[in-house]
Amino acid sequence: MAEGSNRKMKCKGESFLLESGEICVSIPNSVIEKSEHIWESFIIAQFHGKAPSPGDLHAITNGIWSSKLRNITVSKLLKKAFLIKIPCPITWQKVIVQGMWHIDNQPMFVAKWKPGLQPEIPELTSVPVWLDFHNVPPQFYSEEGLEHIVGALGDPLFLHPATANMTKLEVARVFTIIDPSKPLPEAINVRFDSGHVERVEVSSPWLPPTCEHCKGVGHNIKSWPTAPITCPTCQSSGHKLEDCPRSKTSETSKGEEEKKKKKKKKKAKHPKPSTEQASKEDTSEGNIVIDIGLDAIGDITSNEKETVVANPAEEQDSDVESQLSADSEPEENSSEEEQEKSSSDEEGESSESLSSDDSGFSQVTSKKTRKQQKKKERQAAMALKPQREKELSRSKRSKSRNL
Known part of the structure; x- marks a missing residue:
């Protein structure tokens, strides 16, 4: 159900047909008079x-x-x-x-406005605008004094509230009816009875526009239908081709495209070095420099060093304890020396193997070879553990005997 006013409407009046066959309804003037107030x-x-x-x-x-x-x-x-x-x-x-x-x-x-009124656009023979007056002498900063100043330019109507209350003495603002066909002067001079003259600046926050084509007041050249087109780029009559915003944007876009092309050419001439390249040659001095990718195997070499140098403090303790036990038991010392030699030989062998492994890393290794090398290092470290434990136990026994 459609909603509307609470009053229910009724059918009124009589209809008849015109010669053209269309329906026509006659309405009395009393209806027009009753509806004027709305x-x-x-x-x-x-x-x-x-x-x-x-x-x-x-x-x-x-x-x-x-x-x-x-x-x-x-x-x-x-x-x-x-x-x-x-x-x-x-x-x-x-x-x-x-x-x-x-x-x-x-x-x-x-x-x-009321029904039946034919609207006519008034001519701009007079326009009410706000006029601002700067550097008004304090002696004339009053309603009567401003009437003398503004009267030279138009018909003053009333003061702005800030001017009437004297809360903004930098400017005196008056609502004035002026002739828009006459240009507004920049200043007006005020003369005292003594002959002294002071200059008062005149301005307005808004004036009606003036058409440059027909010299009419109230519209600009952009809104005039018969104005000639001065910019063929955007088909506008408000600016010239030199001041067209579209041409400026197109010029900036062309400049940016040229810069991008120059950058691409520079990149093609001087390409950046790739990080995945295995080896590089520097022939500037006749020497060949090989890049083996140390960044890729830095983690492996650090792990190797940790496994080779396993607990250096424990090795120093074992050496000191072996020296103390050498004075008490020469026979055990000799056997220990032989074992130490054998262990040192094994360590030497392991170090030799590590050095050979390090030299092997001079070329880029695969993942499988790295895993195999890690296994060898772990096995060598595990082989050294029982020997060191034996040495520690013997040193403890020698200490207990000496005590």
């Missing part, structure tokens, strides 16, 4: 130049006039005219009193 909250907004979209205008007007409630609605009436509904009567009165608003960098004229 349009009281509407105003008409018109633009001289290209009008913004209804969505943009809705966002702008709500941000300026109803930032909290955001209850203002916008409907498009004509190409450059919109109907704006403002529910708050205070806001509606404020908008109508000002008459012209600066919207989307162009003037927007507002007025009352």
